[in-house]
């Protein structure tokens with residue numbers, strides 16, 4: 566499978582790239598900095614340079630041509646409201662439109678857990694981030710694409726355990742990025758999981774079993 570990853574050099578994306586390559590897939594790694602290309606190539610990807618805020622929908626579609634699936638795991642990472650709107654918001658819309666133009670039906674979005682941050686004082690940037698994530702979920706869910714929206718809890722860099730809670734609605738929790746990347750691989754390899762929103766936190770169930778149970 567050729568998998569076009571937007572955000573491929575990020576903390577989740579850079580974990581997903583080698584998993585895909587090791588499983589025999591071809592990661593098409595959309596990244597924005599020239600210096601990221603070498604590490605992506607070394608991890609088994611085809612690096613494709615571009616900035617989601619600057620590239621045209623048509624040019625992005627050209628890069629996506631021949632892909633079997635798109636994974637969107639880009640984000641502004643708390644860099645402010647304008648960038649969040651441009652990357653997590655307008656960037657996702659552009660990616661969906663480009664996938665439609667390119668004829669790539671399968672689209673997996675890394676979104677956010679709706680209950681994240683509820684125990685902290687509201688902050689404008691975070692409130693905007695959560696609102697953008699919900700709007701983009703709604704936009705993708707209303708498209709004709711073969712989409713999956715994955716809503717992980719707060720992401721941690723601790724090593725993955727391979728054990729998760731995965732479901733349509735879960736109590737809030739956190740989850741290692743390693744396990745998010747494994748879940749993305751598992752979703753890509755399970756085409757029967759389609760047009761579904763799944764929440765993910767650390768848990769007790771082996772990931773493969775949890776994914777199979779959703780199918």
Ligand SMILES: NC(=O)c1ccc[n+]([C@@H]2O[C@H](COP(=O)([O-])OP(=O)(O)OC[C@H]3O[C@@H](n4cnc5c(N)ncnc54)[C@H](OP(=O)(O)O)[C@@H]3O)[C@@H](O)[C@H]2O)c1
Nearest residue numbers: 572574575576577597616617618639640642676677719720
């Ligand atoms: N942090 C959390 O607890 C949490 C929880 C749930 C969901 N999420 C979501 O999970 C996703 C992945 O998180 P992460 O930890 O992997 O984030 P990350 O490390 O910040 O990765 C985000 C990626 O997006 C890329 N990007 C940013 N602006 C771009 C642009 N204009 N054009 C192209 N690429 C651009 C970044 O590129 P560079 O490498 O060049 O910076 C980076 O590779 C994000 O969408 C995030 O919102 C996060």
